[in-house]
Each structure stands twice: as C-alpha cells, then as structure tokens.
Amino acid sequence: MPKAEISNRIRRLRFDHDEMTQQELADRVGCTRQTIIAVEAGKYVPSLSLAFQIAKAFGVSVEEVFQYEE
C-alpha cells in the first residue's frame, strides 16, 4: 500500500475567517488547542468525526479542508 499524506488548509481557513485563533477553533469543535496545533502541522490525522467538525466550523466540505495525496 503506497504511503499517503493528508495535508490540510486549516491555517488558510482560519486566516479567511477573521484570523480565527487555534483556541477558538478548538472550542468550536470540542478538542484541545494542542490537537488543533498537531492537526494543522500535519503531525496528527484527526478522526472522521473531528475532521467533519472542523469542516463544519469553517462552513466548508471536508475535502476543502483535508486533501489526500499519494
């Protein structure tokens, strides 16, 4: 199975939403700020549930937040 990378546009989306802070996003999706930092840096791949919640917080689809790259 080829190694896949999951990138994300969270930093860009936060910027587009009035410079939403990582803490604000964490509060909206119900996780800790450290988890948002890890997801944003690509060090932690969130569960489907959290991925959908993050997308919902920005009002976009999951595919607009996370990209699957082989």
Place this chain on the structure above:
Amino acid sequence: MAPLQKRAWLGIAIGGTISAAVLGILIINGATSFYDDNMMRWTVTGLIIGMLAAWAVLIAPFSSSKGRMKALYDERDEAVLRRASGAQLWGIIGALLAWSIALTEIYWDQGTIPIVFPYLIFWSILMVNTLSQGIGILIGYRRMG
C-alpha cells in the same frame, strides 16, 4: 503541553525517583535479606505502593471515558494512551528478560533461586509497567506533535 503530557512527566519524575530509591535499598541491603529485614521490607513495599498510588492519581483518570477529566483530553490524547500500551509491553518483556538472564547467571550453580525473587519480580513489573506507560505517552506526543 497537554495535561496528560504534563502528568506523564510528573509521573516519570516521581516513579523514577522511587524506583531509584527501591533499587538503592535492595543493592545496599541485599535483595535476599528482603524477608529477614522487616524495616527494609515495609520501606520497599511502602515506596512501591506510594508510586502506584501516585500513578493512579496522575494517569489512571485519563483512562476513564467519564468524569471531570474528560474535559482535559480529547481523541489525540486517547490515541496517545492507546499507543503507550506498546511501550508497556516492551518494557515488561525487557524487565522479564533482564530478570531471567540475571537470575540464571547468578544462581545457575545452585539450580534454584531464593523465594524472595518471584515477589520482587512482581513488584518490579508493576513499576516498569507504570514507568513505561509514561515513557510511551511522551513518545506518543513526540510523534503526534
């Protein structure tokens, strides 16, 4: 730093100090005098129980899916905790291997080992189990940002 990560550091500091103290007592007094020396036996047992109690207060609440601790951690912390069990497994295997080699080498000629050792192996495995969980937690946070 995540709350679980802070507690893992604290747990390792407490556990490491107590483990070093227990090891020091056993080396200075001799492990085989464990049953003859009441003071030594109660001191070592007390230290180990203290270490387990500290661990129960620091880390065990994070293993529960309910309660007030739930607000302090999320799915990433749960993933870190799950992965830490791998470190626990390797820690226990390593400790049992070390005991096996050491006891075999030392007591090979006698053909038997003093009865105190199964008891000490049990306590040492409990200590290694808690310490390696802490190390596993720190490794998990390092790998997951």
